[in-house]
Amino acid sequence: MVTFNRADACAGTETVLLNIGPQHPSTHGVTHILVELSGETVVAAKPILGYLHRGIEKLAEYRTWQQDLVYTDRLDYVSQIGNEWAYCRAVERLTAIEVPERAEWIRTLFCELNRITSHIMWYAGVTMDIGTMGTPFIYAFKARERIYDFFEAVTGARMMYNYFRFGGVRCDVAPGLLEDIHDYLGGEFLELMDDLDALLLGNEIVQSRMKGIGAFTTAQLVEWGITGPFLRASGLAQDLRKDAPYGAYDKVEFAVPTSTVSDSFARCEVRMAEMREAASICRQVIERMPEGDISVKVPRLLKPEAGEVYVRTESPRGELGIYLVSDGGPKPYRFRVRSPIFYNISALPKMLPGWKLQDALVIFGGIDTSMGEIDR
Amino acid sequence: MFGQGLLKGLGITFQRLRRPTETQLYPYQQPVLPATSRMFLAMYHDEAGVPACKACMTCQTGCPDHVIRIEKDTENPKVPLSFTVNSGRCTFCGICVELCPFSALHFTGDFERATYLKSDLIYKLVDGSRATGEGEGERHGR
Numbered sequence: 001m002v003t004f005n006r007a008d009a010c011a012g013t014e015t016v017l018l019n020i021g022p023q024h025p026s027t028h029g030v031t032h033i034l035v036e037l038s039g040e041t042v043v044a045a046k047p048i049l050g051y052l053h054r055g056i057e058k059l060a061e062y063r064t065w066q067q068d069l070v071y072t073d074r075l076d077y078v079s080q081i082g083n084e085w086a087y088c089r090a091v092e093r094l095t096a097i098e099v100p101e102r103a104e105w106i107r108t109l110f111c112e113l114n115r116i117t118s119h120i121m122w123y124a125g126v127t128m129d130i131g132t133m134g135t136p137f138i139y140a141f142k143a144r145e146r147i148y149d150f151f152e153a154v155t156g157a158r159m160m161y162n163y164f165r166f167g168g169v170r171c172d173v174a175p176g177l178l179e180d181i182h183d184y185l186g187g188e189f190l191e192l193m194d195d196l197d198a199l200l201l202g203n204e205i206v207q208s209r210m211k212g213i214g215a216f217t218t219a220q221l222v223e224w225g226i227t228g229p230f231l232r233a234s235g236l237a238q239d240l241r242k243d244a245p246y247g248a249y250d251k252v253e254f255a256v257p258t259s260t261v262s263d264s265f266a267r268c269e270v271r272m273a274e275m276r277e278a279a280s281i282c283r284q285v286i287e288r289m290p291e292g293d294i295s296v297k298v299p300r301l302l303k304p305e306a307g308e309v310y311v312r313t314e315s316p317r318g319e320l321g322i323y324l325v326s327d328g329g330p331k332p333y334r335f336r337v338r339s340p341i342f343y344n345i346s347a348l349p350k351m352l353p354g355w356k357l358q359d360a361l362v363i364f365g366g367i368d369t370s371m372g373e374i375d376r
Numbered sequence: 377m378f379g380q381g382l383l384k385g386l387g388i389t390f391q392r393l394r395r396p397t398e399t400q401l402y403p404y405q406q407p408v409l410p411a412t413s414r415m416f417l418a419m420y421h422d423e424a425g426v427p428a429c430k431a432c433m434t435c436q437t438g439c440p441d442h443v444i445r446i447e448k449d450t451e452n453p454k455v456p457l458s459f460t461v462n463s464g465r466c467t468f469c470g471i472c473v474e475l476c477p478f479s480a481l482h483f484t485g486d487f488e489r490a491t492y493l494k495s496d497l498i499y500k501l502v503d504g505s506r507a508t509g510e511g512e513g514e515r516h517g518r
Contacts, residue, residue, distance in 0.1 A: 066438075198381070
């Protein structure tokens, strides 16, 4: 039985318990939030998780290090490459595998392309949340489909790429395709981004729905363990690509978009700016990618020495950490994922009370959830 | 002025309305897939119809989801008697194709293999037939 603290605002009237989800159009997957309402105002909220639990962390303990790579795609199925990279970096650190220069650049390219598609998914979700009925959603998905075509041409799959390998990537990218990506991100994509900006940020109804909604201070967000664009929109430029660079991020120039307003609208602005920055990083990477090997030879049955490692990467949703423990065997002793959205969604009981129900959905949309990573 | 952004949004919609449609008319038009596409598995055979598989079991042990099952000939251990792929469990990760030391496996561009029965998703790659009714197939609403 769920018990909530009744707020004084109820003034003697009865509150209503409302289940948002787990199958609700605006919950981004199978999220289930139990909210207590006093009239239209949220008094208490409690996220109920576990509908998409597949036991990936446990499955990983029964498979070899290489086989686990397949499962990392399925953690956050909207930013698959980010998960693969985090896991590969963790194993590479555990086994002291050196990654060739070109492979690092290719990884950076595809991670940023994936950041764009992931943010497009957020864009589609948040516009549906506030009731735009599909127009911006479909326009944004045009870019996503186009980028997925690039992914398919290189990796052979549109969603579950399984592209990274310990010590490199599986196959090289054709030069013609690199040119195609460069041309697309420099032309048609930016044109589309202008339209998407105008449809979301320039729309007065969206502005009136989002401005001033969900305004939290930086201190609050840090206390709740929030990372990613949600935190950056409050003015704190915390980005692991700058703070602890990996891949080729220290060799390309990019800005970390921030905002000082810290409301739902600022989060939209930050994410839209991040998509442009990601496109700029991709173009720089393609222009300056060195020639060379794309992978090193790694034993077919990897047996890292006993030890543990924790690696942090900047996923599109925040700080993604992979913690691995090896006992010297062919399988991980422990595989633990520090999922950014799990921490973000855990702050919902602190975030939502006091806001109207429709505002609560807007705040929730700003988190950009992907249940696959929360429930694992 | 309130409403300017709305009008601009409408303008964008009208502009995009005039552009050529991008809808793919699947299944009337088959999509052109890149050569790298990871769809259903197939095995190479030589002209005499002998499979390229040497029953080394590398793919069976390497598969993360235990999709592949190989039975060896007891007299000639380099010949597979049967090579079964349970496509219903397959995640199409491509590890088997990558691991095969004889390059016997490859992906085809074929993706239209929806079936009524789970058991119909089990394929025998060595003699090329569909292993209907084999394995732990489960009946679905028909």
